[in-house]
Amino acid sequence: MYIAILAVLSGAEGWVAIETYGKAKYEWLKEFLELPNGIPSHDTFSRVFARINPEEFQNGFLSWVNSITQKLGVEVIAIDGKTLKQSYDRSQGQKALHIVSAWSSSHQLVLGQKKVQNKSNEITAIPALIEMLEIEGSIITIDAMGCQKAITSLIIKKKADYLIGLKANQKCLYEEVKDWFESGNYQDLNPREYSYDKQVESGHHRIDKREVWVVPVSKLPCLHNQSLWTGLKTIVMVKSDAARSWGFPP
Incomplete structure (x- = not known):
């Protein structure tokens, strides 16, 4: 998991790319990781992540990101919804994936994401995303979609401020x-x-x-x-x- 996260942060977009990253960085990685059998194969990365509970992994990952957020002292967090290009599949009847993200522009860091069925569901996804984050002392910016009384109340409850369209x-x-x-x-x-x-x-x-x-x-x-x-x-x-x-x- 450590290798996979580092590889994705470096731009890897698939299991083969993660394996390639690991092999390229092997000498550096073994300075702080035990690698008695070398770098796992791309099939091993695929099998391991296929068995991980996505929600548990997300909770653990967000806990780690929140600890980074507190240390960095993130002051402005932009929450925005985006539709991912090429995430649809017409043959399978799969609609494009729409996500709501929390982004720290000053640190170029995505603090959290929440998948939604369509753009109209951002109103329910935004509070869920805010609940996941440590935002105390930050300013939350959201476009007009997030201009809802319940959202402003939640932000203040979590000891942050807001700037909303x-x-x-x-x-x-x-x-x-x-x-x-x-x-x-x-x-x-x-x-x-x-x-x-x-x-x-x-x-x-x-x-x-x-x-x-x-x-x-x-x-x-x-x-x-x-x-x-x-x-x-x-x-x-x-x-x-x-x-x-x-x-x-x-």
């Missing part, structure tokens, strides 16, 4: 926030009562301008079901404009 799936709350900003109400506030930042970036023949307003909830009228959104402190508006740019190198 707000779109029309929470229609009343979304319309209230959208109307407040579009009416320019933030302009009536004292500049010390909210934060504003502007960034301009260029690259790939594009110029991207982003403006961000961060306003305490206390400065807005009482929002729809505000008391049910556990830990809600701040509302953010992001305005993004992109324009094409063309030029020639000197």
Whole structure:
């Protein structure tokens, strides 16, 4: 298992590749592993993993990852759903595999994954994934699919904070926030009562301008079901404009 995990982390995508990795790293591996019979064959790797209970293996693996997370002091954890390319099989009637992952971008590390039947089931998979992770002291970011009262409550219960996208799936709350900003109400506030930042970036023949307003909830009228959104402190508006740019190198 140790060799297999190291091989997969290094890019191995099959049993033969795992065996090849082991043989290439044999001198290094034997410094901390007992290998009286050398590197196992690809058939041995296949047989061993076929007999492992997947849930028990996942629990053990996540326990190990959680211990790493605590030592690294992961501050931002992005939770996102993705459909794996080429994971479907039309001849067998098998749909593409959709997973929800927790990702630490600063450490380039997947902290956990949860398989779901389809994208709509992310709402149930996200809380299950959060329950599996040690997130105390971290900021959890999720797109609008995860903008659910139960999810924010769970994140706060596990002593973390959240930054979640707000779109029309929470229609009343979304319309209230959208109307407040579009009416320019933030302009009536004292500049010390909210934060504003502007960034301009260029690259790939594009110029991207982003403006961000961060306003305490206390400065807005009482929002729809505000008391049910556990830990809600701040509302953010992001305005993004992109324009094409063309030029020639000197």
